[in-house]
Amino acid sequence: MTDFTRRSLLTGAAAITAAAVTSTVGHAPARAAAPAVGKQAPGFYRYRVGDFEITQISDGARTVPMPDGFVKNVSKDQALAALEAAYMPRGQVITPFNPMTVNTGSKLVLIDTGLGPGVGPTLGLLPANMAAAGIDPKAIDIVILSHLHPDHINGLKTADGGLAFPNAEMKVPAVDWAFWMSDENMSKAPEGLMKAYFQQTRKIFAGLTDKVTKYEWAKEVAPGITSIDTNGHTPGHTSFVVASGSERLLVQSDVTNIPELFLRNPDWQVMFDADPVKAAVSRHKFYDMAAAEKALVAGFHFAFPSLGHVEKDGTGYRLAPIAWNAAL
């Protein structure tokens, strides 16, 4: 111990003792009388990629008992053991939802919109957290949807059925649009989850079908934002490269659902994957690229602020979440 630090510590200790004596002798004892706040803090996190300013915005998180068949190709015990290893509440799965905005300097872009209004107190928080982040929904120029599942599209609409981002151009993956808007596909879809997806897509886009722009893969869909084919989760599921200057961010969208299960075990099949075999191929391709590049990856269902780096780890991968950085 240097003399300097030793003296600082001793001075500090003496000060604490003196304060304790003063509070019990000279004054009334300190009391913690402030009421508990009783609600969570706003959820947004800001960072830069090159000249772009990006804000991850929490739409909330859902905690539910893990449904049977959540992972289709391993036993329920194996899946539960993986959740326990990730310190989730016993038997429960926590799924976060994290849209993001990219301010390119010329355009303010929102990627995915969350669960929308009326789904419960811990969900559909995008509008509130966007307001806390100082972002006006009217200022969004472009909404890009990665795929047309409800947790990504429902937030396009307000509770009264209006447009949540009234001035934004809406961009949808052409392949997903063709798939979900096909009457033939809808009639063939099994009852349950798949049928519900078709119905919800039609409900959200009712009256908007002429207003969306369909985008292709390997194209710039907004300044500096390029679409990548990562199909499987849905037929048109899309990830993105956000590039500015020499910096790149990979936006995985739903290449995996929660990483604790499906990034660690890329061949595990989540119940939501439309084509589980193609989804697994996309996972390996995407994470091999991310690991080779040592790229920063944003994941819609990663724990907030939903950013990390991906490394190869045995037959799977490991996500190393970023540390909070107070500097932009």
Ligand SMILES: [Zn+2]
């Ligand atoms: Zn999703």
